[in-house]
Amino acid sequence: MGTSxxxxxxxxxxxxxxxxxxxxxxxxxYIRRSLDIGLHRRDxxxxxxxxxxxxxSIRAQARIYGRLDDIKARVPDDxxxxxxxxxxxxxxxxxxxxxxxxxxGSFSSYRFLYERLLGAGARxxxxxxxxxxxxxPHLHPEKRRALLQSISEAAATAVGWSNREPTFYPEWVEKxxxxxxx
Numbered sequence: 001m002g003t004s005x006x007x008x009x010x011x012x013x014x015x016x017x018x019x020x021x022x023x024x025x026x027x028x029x030y031i032r033r034s035l036d037i038g039l040h041r042r043d044x045x046x047x048x049x050x051x052x053x054x055x056x057s058i059r060a061q062a063r064i065y066g067r068l069d070d071i072k073a074r075v076p077d078d079x080x081x082x083x084x085x086x087x088x089x090x091x092x093x094x095x096x097x098x099x100x101x102x103x104x105g106s107f108s109s110y111r112f113l114y115e116r117l118l119g120a121g122a123r124x125x126x127x128x129x130x131x132x133x134x135x136x137p138h139l140h141p142e143k144r145r146a147l148l149q150s151i152s153e154a155a156a157t158a159v160g161w162s163n164r165e166p167t168f169y170p171e172w173v174e175k176x177x178x179x180x181x182x
Contacts, residue, residue, distance in 0.1 A: 030103035095133035
């Protein structure tokens, strides 16, 4: 007569929604755009591009995100070092691109995005990939400092990770003219 120790899916989704709501609007926008590109949900160029600079950024992101399927396929099953290099090297490269876009300002926003792009199996590897990417010289020293200070000791030294897949995947929502409702 045991009960499941797993929280109700609704409570988990609500917690994920609250976490997403805690991010700045530019971070939320970047996460939604990134999920559209990385998960091939819709035409990111048509939906997210506001000018030529953003169009170029989306093209570059789509090119670098072309590695995501290979990265997902290489998520190590355990901590065996022979599996680390073919997984971590491209993950750090893709992560460095995202951190260089200056929209993911903390480990929590990075983790939120990458759990959805790669799945729960990548969770144990995200602190290391984040720290490696956040340490690279392509970022301004103050940006590196802010990113590295954003990862908590608990996240950096966790003894275990949940294998529960994320339930909330933020998407584009069209604006509704409430004056015409009713």
